[in-house]
Amino acid sequence: MEAIPIFYILATVPGLMPWEQEYRFLSFCHLFGSVAPWCGSFVYHLFMNIERGEHVYYTLLKLDMVGIWVSQSFGALPLVTATTFCFSPVWKWFIIISYCLLSLWGLYKALTASSPWQRRLCFALPFTMRSILTFFRTLDVWVGGSRIALSHVYLQDGVSILGGVIGAMRIPEKWMPGVVDFYLNSHNIMHVLVVVAVYSMHKATIKDFEWMSATDCNASDGNSTGIAIDTTFTSNVEL
Known part of the structure; x- marks a missing residue:
């Protein structure tokens, strides 16, 4: 089942991305971030029953975690970029680089978690920054960033947290041992919530791309901290 989202995303999302030069890397980040969790999960579930010992199993589990990390790091770069779009270059790159460093720290902790x-x-520190x-x-x-995208911005992280908590707490199978082994267990619920989270990330990213395309930061006034505030934000967000 995990292969279905991979084919669907690869068939639909690339045609919706703005592949112009200034947005090409962010479009790649969004596409990569959308499909990566399903690729890692597909490989993990396909080979998890191979009897090659504990080392092989935990290697597959780490691959699954890398897919989630790609979604949380690369997938969120359009959001971070849109939020800092009208900042001065120093502030903008300081925040983006800081987010990348926190994401790399999260990857290290994910691969060494027990x-x-x-x-x-x-993923706590990158999530805190977002x-x-x-x-x-x-x-x-x-x-x-687009005001229209805010509800999806909330959902993309909120739903992910909910899915992570349900998976870690083994709800509801810890209350009903043996009853939901094949359906409606925590892993099934988590995957459904991942679909919702990735969909919200996609909707938020599309709206942020539209906002960035319609916003002229050079027409904005600056403040004393060197951060430019977009004065045309209200009118452009409806485009």
């Missing part, structure tokens, strides 16, 4: 909770908490940026987006000051 428990389900550790594997999920390794949450701070999202908070400032709700204030409609200092930062950019």
Whole structure:
């Protein structure tokens, strides 16, 4: 079943991306981030029953975690870029590079984690940084990004957290041992929530691309911190 989203995403998402020179890398990040969790999960589930010992199994599990990491890191770069779109170059690249470094730290922790909770908490620092940026987006000051995309911005991380918690706590099978082994167990629920999260990430990214294409930061006024505030934000967001 994990192969179905891979083919669907590769068949539909590339045609929706703005592959112009200035957005080519971000379009690649979004496509890569959307399909990566399913690739890692597909390989993990396909080979997880091979009897080659614990080392092989945990290698497959790490591959699954790398797919999630790609989605959380590469997949979120359009969001971070849109939020800092009208910042001065120094501030913009400082935030983007900081986010990349936190993501690399998360990858290291994911590959060395020894428990389900550790594997999920390794994404805490990048998530915290995205949450701070999202908070400032709700204030409609200092930062950019489409206001229309906000609900999807909330969902892409909120639903992911919910799925991670359900998976780590083994809900509901810990309450009903043996009853939901084949359906409606925590792993099934988590995969459904991943679909919702990736869909929300896609919708938010498309709206942010539209906002960046319609926004002229050179027409904005600057403030004392060197961060440019887009004065045409309200009118452009409806385009």
